Amino acid sequence: MLRLLTALLLALPLAALDPVWLETFDKVWQLVQDKHWDPAELERDGWTRLRAEYRPKVEAAKTTAEARGYMREMIQRLKLSHFHISGGESVEEAVAYGDGRPPFDVAIIEGRAWTWRPEAGSAVKAGWELLEVEGKPLGESLQRLAQSRKGPMLIARQRALVLSRLSGEPGANVEVTAQAVGGSPQKLRVKLLAPKGQTTRFGFLPPMPISIETKRIGDVGTIAFNVFLDPVRLSPAFEAAVKGCKATCRGFVVDLRGNPGGIGILAMGLAGFFVTQPDQILGTMVRRDSKLRFTVNPRAEIFTGPLAILIDSGTASTAEIMAGGLQDLGRARVFGSRSMGAALPSVIERLPNGDLFQYPVANYISRSGKTLEGEGVTPDQTVNLTPAGLAAGDPVLDAALKWIHAQKSLLPTVRR
Amino acid sequence: MRRRAFFQLSAASLSAAWLKALEPTGPAIVDRFVAATGGKAAYDKVTSEVAEGTVNMGAQGVSGTVRVLKKAGNAYTVIEIAGVGKLEEGVRNGVAWENNKITGARVRSGEERAVHVRNAAIDLDHQWRKYFPTAELAGSESVAGEDCYKVIMKPATGEPETRFFSKKSGLLLKMTATMPTQMGPMPMESTLSDYRDVQGVKRPFKLGVNAGGQAAEMVFSKWTMNSVIPDTAFAMPPEVLALVPKVTAKPAK
Numbered sequence: 001m002l003r004l005l006t007a008l009l010l011a012l013p014l015a016a017l018d019p020v021w022l023e024t025f026d027k028v029w030q031l032v033q034d035k036h037w038d039p040a041e042l043e044r045d046g047w048t049r050l051r052a053e054y055r056p057k058v059e060a061a062k063t064t065a066e067a068r069g070y071m072r073e074m075i076q077r078l079k080l081s082h083f084h085i086s087g088g089e090s091v092e093e094a095v096a097y098g099d100g101r102p103p104f105d106v107a108i109i110e111g112r113a114w115t116w117r118p119e120a121g122s123a124v125k126a127g128w129e130l131l132e133v134e135g136k137p138l139g140e141s142l143q144r145l146a147q148s149r150k151g152p153m154l155i156a157r158q159r160a161l162v163l164s165r166l167s168g169e170p171g172a173n174v175e176v177t178a179q180a181v182g183g184s185p186q187k188l189r190v191k192l193l194a195p196k197g198q199t200t201r202f203g204f205l206p207p208m209p210i211s212i213e214t215k216r217i218g219d220v221g222t223i224a225f226n227v228f229l230d231p232v233r234l235s236p237a238f239e240a241a242v243k244g245c246k247a248t249c250r251g252f253v254v255d256l257r258g259n260p261g262g263i264g265i266l267a268m269g270l271a272g273f274f275v276t277q278p279d280q281i282l283g284t285m286v287r288r289d290s291k292l293r294f295t296v297n298p299r300a301e302i303f304t305g306p307l308a309i310l311i312d313s314g315t316a317s318t319a320e321i322m323a324g325g326l327q328d329l330g331r332a333r334v335f336g337s338r339s340m341g342a343a344l345p346s347v348i349e350r351l352p353n354g355d356l357f358q359y360p361v362a363n364y365i366s367r368s369g370k371t372l373e374g375e376g377v378t379p380d381q382t383v384n385l386t387p388a389g390l391a392a393g394d395p396v397l398d399a400a401l402k403w404i405h406a407q408k409s410l411l412p413t414v415r416r
Numbered sequence: 417m418r419r420r421a422f423f424q425l426s427a428a429s430l431s432a433a434w435l436k437a438l439e440p441t442g443p444a445i446v447d448r449f450v451a452a453t454g455g456k457a458a459y460d461k462v463t464s465e466v467a468e469g470t471v472n473m474g475a476q477g478v479s480g481t482v483r484v485l486k487k488a489g490n491a492y493t494v495i496e497i498a499g500v501g502k503l504e505e506g507v508r509n510g511v512a513w514e515n516n517k518i519t520g521a522r523v524r525s526g527e528e529r530a531v532h533v534r535n536a537a538i539d540l541d542h543q544w545r546k547y548f549p550t551a552e553l554a555g556s557e558s559v560a561g562e563d564c565y566k567v568i569m570k571p572a573t574g575e576p577e578t579r580f581f582s583k584k585s586g587l588l589l590k591m592t593a594t595m596p597t598q599m600g601p602m603p604m605e606s607t608l609s610d611y612r613d614v615q616g617v618k619r620p621f622k623l624g625v626n627a628g629g630q631a632a633e634m635v636f637s638k639w640t641m642n643s644v645i646p647d648t649a650f651a652m653p654p655e656v657l658a659l660v661p662k663v664t665a666k667p668a669k
Contacts, residue, residue: 201498202500203473203499229499231500235518235520263500268518269517269518272519285599287628289603290603292597292599292602292628293599297598300658347629348477349476362629
């Protein structure tokens with residue numbers, strides 16, 4: 001119903017486009033003009049020319065969707081991450097309605113969607129291919145995305161698309177068609193679960209459930225969290241996990257898969273649970289007027305033993321800064337697949353028309369001198385997912401555990 | 417003809433020189449600010465300050481509360497923001513520190529420490545010569561439509577601060593400086609407005625800060641002088657104390 005309503009709203013013509021849309025366009029253009037970290041590069045990318053091209057289009061737009069579409073098109077022409085204008089709905093990438101989640105995770109392998117890490121008791125098992133959701137085939141939509149994007153960003157978008165199709169209110173049923181390898185397609189009804197974790201709010205970001213899971217796998221401590229927000233809960237959770245490993249863990253795993261980032265400097269704070277020396281640099285944020293170093297200092301509780309970080313195509317922004325920085329420092333070994341390469345520090349502001357505009361204000365250069373944007377973090381040990389691997393468990397975590405157990409030293413947590 | 421041109425040029429040069437000679441000096445401009453905000457005698461009576469208000473990063477939808485305490489070289493500031501928690505910083509017996517859930521506890525050192533210790537001084541405004549050996553007039557600039565003297569104030573060590581004093585009122589309207597931070601030198605701009613009398617001394621109830629590309633506005637609703645602040649208000653949190661084992665908890669004077 002909501003999707004239908006959205007489609008109707010998008011189609012509504014305007015008698016005359018409110019002048020606020022032109023004001024909004026000017027604001028968008030000016031913010032980028034004023035805040036981009038490299039004015040020369042911005043000019044080379046044709047920002048002035050883009051204004052001349054798109055302003056008349058917005059002025060002549062007949063619908064709000066059309067006007068917003070032109071503005072989105074203009075910022076996309078810069079081919080940078082962290083540009084987003086909220087409001088209306090993106091047609092291609094369905095937006096989640098309701099915060100229910102399926103009782104399994106989704107992995108994308110060669111452009112196809114597979115089930116992974118199902119909840120206990122889920123009718124859908126790991127390593128099944130997802131063919132349809134609510135009778136709508138996934139293949140065509142996934143392929144359409146592949147025409148416009150490549151690399152980790154494509155995989156992340158495809159996964160987001162599938163998860164958004166699988167969204168709804170907690171408790172609602174969604175019909176999926178899935179197929180085990182070598183089996184035949186099965187139609188199953190899956191009940192959506194409540195989101196994991198507590199909801200938090202920060203600035204203009206929508207309310208988000210923050211999930212923090214710490215556990216012990218034998219003599220290895222692990223922590224997984226879905227976003228770099230809510231430091232009031234996240235930092236103590238790290239501290240407790242590290243403290244709980246005191247003198248008893250052979251190693252520690254930080255799972256940043258699917259983590260899109262959040263508060264940038266939280267990478268510094270969380271990395272501090274794993275370093276012994278002060279003033280270590282993860283990388284540098286390059287702004288127009290300054291270069292600011294992401295500096296790490298040891299926390300009161302630190303873990304000094306072998307550290308593995310898990311990443312995938314959904315690992316972005318602050319999560320990439322933390323993973324790449326600790327990798328460059330030689331402090332962590334990174335497992336999984338290449339991260340998204342969307343690592344531009346950004347801010348979100350409200351526009352005159354009420355939309356929210358996220359835009360990057362700095363470039364980020366890793367400690368090793370690499371621009372993370374577009375490149376991402378390359379794992380020390382790449383683990384390619386296969387349907388058989390998904391069915392067997394978690395091959396990325398398994399690789400990390402194997403490496404930890406192969407390390408000779410058993411280093412205790414040190415309290416300074 | 418040539419002689420006339422020469423005289424005109426000389427007259428113009430002399431006029432510029434006279435005008436310059438008529439301009440106040442840097443120290444005179446800063447002294448005028450002290451006088452305009454209450455005068456030395458009023459400042460001398462101040463032994464402590466407490467300011468409370470709100471902090472708003474309106475452009476990004478982030479807001480919270482702020483509380484600032486100062487007494488005899490000790491300072492404590494706490495900003496509380498929903499979703500972020502407490503951002504604390506302070507100076508206690510010459511130890512400058514910060515503590516928050518994002519980056520943890522830290523003791524400041526070097527130039528960064530020096531700036532925070534200097535800013536904690538209760539007599540920073542009226543005894544400015546103690547902290548800034550030179551104050552040099554560097555021209556005029558408009559701040560929010562008001563013509564200002566631009567004065568560069570150089571501390572004994574560290575980077576200079578540029579201050580903009582209203583030609584009309586003598587009040588300080590803007591400051592720019594490159595602040596030493598954990599992340600490296602960070603350009604910072606502060607704008608000061610809505611000066612109100614607080615027990616004989618004028619204080620800016622509105623403070624805009626732009627640092628690291630983030631703009632914030634603090635609006636103080638309550639500002640008191642000489643209230644009794646217990647020494648415990650400046651106590652370092654346990655996380656910070658753990659980093660400074662040698663610091664003794666000397667009472668603030």
